[in-house]
Amino acid sequence: MIIIGLIKELMYQQNKTVADVAEGTGLSWLIIIDIVEHDVVPTPEYAEIILNYLGITLEDVLTLY
Secondary structure, three states, X not given: OHHHHHHHHHHHHOOOOHHHHHHHHXXXXXXXXXXXXXXXXXXXXXXXXXXXXXXXXXXXXHHHO
């Protein structure tokens, strides 16, 4: 849940929409919707792609928690 909350917060802070994240990452918008609206925990691979797009690495997040 930490990853989901962080993704949501970063999207909010950066004023990014689901479409922005999907386009910027190359992931399906359905994957992004599942994560941010349905609280589906992303795979490590998806989390890394999304977080990198939002300017942070998954490794940094895991180190902090």
